[in-house]
Amino acid sequence: MQSVVAMRDKQLSKVMVTGAGGQLGSALCSSAPSSIEVCALTRSECDICDPAAVAAALDKQRPELLINAAAYTAVDRAEEESAAAFAANAEAPGILSRACAQRGIRFFHVSTDFVFDGLSSSPYAVDAQTSPLGVYGHSKQAGEQATLESGADALILRTGWVYSHDGQNFMRTMLRLHESHDEISVVSDQVGTPTDALSLAGALWAAAHRRGLSGIYHWSDAGVCSWYDFAVAIGEEAKAQGLLSKVAVVKPIRTQDYPTPAQRPAYSVLDKTRSWLDLEIPPTHWRSQLRAVLTRLKEADHA
Ligand SMILES: NC(=O)C1=CN([C@@H]2O[C@H](COP(=O)(O)OP(=O)(O)OC[C@H]3O[C@@H](n4cnc5c(N)ncnc54)[C@H](OP(=O)(O)O)[C@@H]3O)[C@@H](O)[C@H]2O)C=CC1
């Protein structure tokens, strides 16, 4: 008898990924089920802001599902480059989702915990009121709206604090700072959940196999921490794995003592209940995932 996964795989044979050069895009490509043909498009192969390029790619490849992993993710820079942020994060999801709707292609879009204002003290439900604080969050909120209004068979997966063994992320910044500094100051009053890009990719592949799912879902690794806690754990776990020769002292500070152009939510923990139920993936604690990501980094360094 075939396994349930094999039967589900059979139904889906071709998936297109935009933003394939980013953290999530790379993770999606490296973890795709072997039964699925992935058409991976980097920015130079398909600019998601260009409707003609999007239409041409879809018409050439005819995927059953498009996963958009492309976005403008520079949170602070977005405050000065609002047009660029809105083009990629708000207008482009509209272009992609409408193109999918016209062709009967399923569409997955990825959004962020930064659509919330962080004033909650309990995990944000999928239908909680959005109220972004900065340009990046506003642009992602507009992208969600455009996707929902497109008429496409669409699923929006919100996530937060994504990191990977490669790419630009907080973990890699902290590894550099632990090695080069005696002391690092990190905010302890912004709380959320780190998310391994590969575990996020796993959630998207699980959703891809379940045809009936649509609307808004939340995904991050499990648990809660502050950026300060994350920085401490990165040092401890990396040292334990021999990736650091020393760790810096990590000093907890307040957000007001680390001024940034963009305001970030103080609390951005997502309620993942719907994903855990519908995707049937058991939650993994962020610290276990951190160990796994560091192991991948070590393997990549030795490759
Ligand atoms: N990183 C995080 O902490 C979080 C991310 N998210 C969301 O997850 C998704 C994936 O993020 P992540 O992988 O971390 O982001 P990355 O910044 O690592 O990757 C984004 C990719 O999108 C590409 N891109 C940007 N603009 C365009 C465009 N116009 N056309 C085609 N490609 C483009 C970038 O190319 P280039 O490098 O050339 O700019 C890059 O390869 C995004 O929707 C993001 O908003 C949500 C929560 C947290």
Ligand SMILES: Cc1cn([C@H]2C[C@H](O)[C@@H](COP(=O)(O)OP(=O)(O)O[C@H]3O[C@@H](C)C(=O)[C@@H](O)[C@H]3O)O2)c(=O)[nH]c1=O
């Ligand atoms: C480097 C550094 C950052 N910080 C603070 C600044 C900020 O409040 C917090 C995180 O900093 P970063 O700029 O690395 O992360 P940031 O770009 O804010 O991360 C966000 O990215 C976007 C794309 C998302 O969607 C969010 O979910 C979230 O992951 O840590 C320190 O306190 N000390 C430091 O040395």
